[in-house]
Amino acid sequence: MKRTLLTASATTLFATVALAGDALLWQDNSLSLLVGGGFELDPDTQQTVTVEHVSGWSKGDLFIFVDGINFDGDEDIGGKDTAYYGEVSPRFNIGKIVGQDFSGSLVNDLYVATTWEFGQNSDDNLLVGLGVDLNLPGFDFFQLNGYRRFNDTSSDLESYQITPVWKITIPVGETELVCDGFIDWVIGEGTDHLHVCPQVKLDVGMMTGMEKGKLYAGIEYDYWKNKYAVPDGAFGLDSNQSTFSGLLKFHF
Numbered sequence: 001m002k003r004t005l006l007t008a009s010a011t012t013l014f015a016t017v018a019l020a021g022d023a024l025l026w027q028d029n030s031l032s033l034l035v036g037g038g039f040e041l042d043p044d045t046q047q048t049v050t051v052e053h054v055s056g057w058s059k060g061d062l063f064i065f066v067d068g069i070n071f072d073g074d075e076d077i078g079g080k081d082t083a084y085y086g087e088v089s090p091r092f093n094i095g096k097i098v099g100q101d102f103s104g105s106l107v108n109d110l111y112v113a114t115t116w117e118f119g120q121n122s123d124d125n126l127l128v129g130l131g132v133d134l135n136l137p138g139f140d141f142f143q144l145n146g147y148r149r150f151n152d153t154s155s156d157l158e159s160y161q162i163t164p165v166w167k168i169t170i171p172v173g174e175t176e177l178v179c180d181g182f183i184d185w186v187i188g189e190g191t192d193h194l195h196v197c198p199q200v201k202l203d204v205g206m207m208t209g210m211e212k213g214k215l216y217a218g219i220e221y222d223y224w225k226n227k228y229a230v231p232d233g234a235f236g237l238d239s240n241q242s243t244f245s246g247l248l249k250f251h252f
Contacts, residue, residue: 027055029252034220036245040238041227043074043081048245060092060111085119091131091145108133113145123152127161140167149186159188175206178216186229193226201247216249 030052037045052065066086073081091111095102102110113131118124129147136142143165151159167180181198201218205211224241226232232239 023058025056025058027053029053030249031252032247032249034245034247036220036222036243038241038243039222040224040241041230043071045072046070047072059096060090062091063087063089080120083120085117085121087115087117089113089115106135108135111145113147115147125152126150129161138168140169142166149188149191151191157189157191159186159191161186172202176203176212177201178203178218191229193224193229195227196223197221199247201249214251216247216251218247218249220245220247 030050032048032050032052034048034050039046047070049068050065052063054063055061064087067084069083069085071081071083091113094100094110094112096109109132111131111133113127113129115127116124117127127147127149129145131143131145134142134144143163145163145165147161147163149159149161151157162185163182165180165182167178170177170179177200179198179200181196183197184193184195186193197220199218199220201216203212203215204217205213205215208215222241222243222245224239227239227241230237230239
């Protein structure tokens, strides 16, 4: 299975390169700093630096992020005081590829959705499924992706993932408040867990004369049920997590 997943991961990356061969319509890059405490199955306090890239192409879109995590000199369950985790998520627009318009009052676009998960203390996993962009009032965007998970170390276990992603912008005086985030709900044999991670941040750059959408400050809420798919109470461990982190985010 390891070899199969490595091949699948290489295929995902090849598809990403193929996507990048189309005309670039737009892109955004950002660098974030998160500082928080109260984490479970990891050292209590940690700082995370996140690099993100999101872009739209003539045949789809692409999202990439990598977290670099510092555990304040403490060791996590892998015996390290630092860790990294990332995802590469290209989606391929079905309508634009086959020349068919699937848009309507509720549905904007349909996609083949893929994700490659990788990390220092996690397996290389491949997710393949379908995605849809929905037209919902008040949302800048709302995506709903459903995947079949191909897990590196549990090839005989079937698991599935549902992931909504959203963004809402609210005018506040002379600036804006942005509420965005995601939910990962994984169901399957021995892998059930729920991860909810919204951010609420104020465009502080606009308040200091910077261009709109450049500098944000706010908070991130991080909730897990059965974190890392570890059942709460197993081996005497608390794997249900509810914690806040301070956030500073710069777009470039």
